[in-house]
Amino acid sequence: MTLKLGVPSKGRLMEKTFAWFARHGIELSRAGSDREYAGKVDGIEDVSLILLSAGEIPRELAAGRIHLGVTGTDLVHEKLPRWEQQVEEIAPLGFGQADLVIAVPVCWVDVETLDDLDAAAAAFRATHGHRLRIATKYHRMVREFLTDSGVADYTLVDSQGATEGTVMNETAEAIADITSTGETLRANHLKILSDGLILQSQATLWRSRVAEYGATEKAALTEVMRRLG
Numbered sequence: 001m002t003l004k005l006g007v008p009s010k011g012r013l014m015e016k017t018f019a020w021f022a023r024h025g026i027e028l029s030r031a032g033s034d035r036e037y038a039g040k041v042d043g044i045e046d047v048s049l050i051l052l053s054a055g056e057i058p059r060e061l062a063a064g065r066i067h068l069g070v071t072g073t074d075l076v077h078e079k080l081p082r083w084e085q086q087v088e089e090i091a092p093l094g095f096g097q098a099d100l101v102i103a104v105p106v107c108w109v110d111v112e113t114l115d116d117l118d119a120a121a122a123a124f125r126a127t128h129g130h131r132l133r134i135a136t137k138y139h140r141m142v143r144e145f146l147t148d149s150g151v152a153d154y155t156l157v158d159s160q161g162a163t164e165g166t167v168m169n170e171t172a173e174a175i176a177d178i179t180s181t182g183e184t185l186r187a188n189h190l191k192i193l194s195d196g197l198i199l200q201s202q203a204t205l206w207r208s209r210v211a212e213y214g215a216t217e218k219a220a221l222t223e224v225m226r227r228l229g
């Protein structure tokens with residue numbers, strides 16, 4: 001058996017993760033073409049690379065199918081209830097920084113805070129006969145955050161991508177999504193509530209607490225940890 005390391009299979013996270021491990025003497029690469037999802041590990045014994053969707057890595061760690069995995073804090077917190085019991089945070093990687101925020105249309109001049117949103121939500125229901133809709137793919141975190149903030153009169157609508165467009169498309173009145181440069185929010189005429197920051201996320205290396213660690217995996221893990229210093 002080998003120590004299984006799960007890494008995002010495409011895009012900026014994959015390339016930056018490869019570069020981060022290379023700086024620690026662990027060379028990760030795709031085994032074949034860009035379209036092939038087999039991975040290759042050089043510079044260390046008994047470690048194998050599994051290329052996966054960033055969104056699936058939390059579940060694979062929690063199921064113990066991989067021992068180590070790289071994915072964003074946002075995805076671990078969203079997908080794993082009581083995540084601390086299932087995974088251990090080993091190292092923040094210093095890239096993939098993004099904030100999960102609540103945003104509303106810029107033209108809502110009276111809505112700057114969560115309290116304002118709560119008032120607007122109540123007024124919205126009275127006027128429209130249905131609850132104000134917040135589009136997101138982060139259902140668990142948004143629900144918890146709004147409950148703790150005392151905002152109640154809303155409904156979540158699922159959006160798995162292009163979430164900022166839902167307001168213009170009139171399928172939601174507000175959104176909760178990841179923002180990095182803020183460009184997507186600006187382009188879609190949305191503003192962040194002043195107290196609307198739910199989570200600051202970044203790409204992180206996680207260790208599964210439930211995977212099996214035989215002698216080979218233990219030795220490989222010790223060596224990985226030694227390299228990471």
Ligand SMILES: Nc1ncnc2c1ncn2[C@@H]1O[C@H](COP(=O)(O)OP(=O)(O)OP(=O)(O)O)[C@@H](O)[C@H]1O
Nearest residue numbers: 011053054055071072074075096097098178180201
């Ligand atoms: N604009 C951004 N800048 C920096 N990090 C981002 C940005 N957008 C998303 N991320 C982070 O990248 C990680 C992967 O995001 P996401 O799930 O959207 O990836 P994806 O490329 O759609 O992957 P997949 O669909 O294969 O799971 C998340 O942890 C997220 O916080």
Ligand SMILES: O=P(O)(O)OC[C@H]1O[C@H](OP(=O)(O)OP(=O)(O)O)[C@H](O)[C@@H]1O
Nearest residue numbers: 161162163178179180181182183184185
């Ligand atoms: O603040 P910015 O720098 O503009 O980045 C934020 C955007 O980046 C992500 O989208 P992504 O490109 O991953 O596409 P998605 O709509 O499929 O999530 C995120 O969902 C935002 O839409």
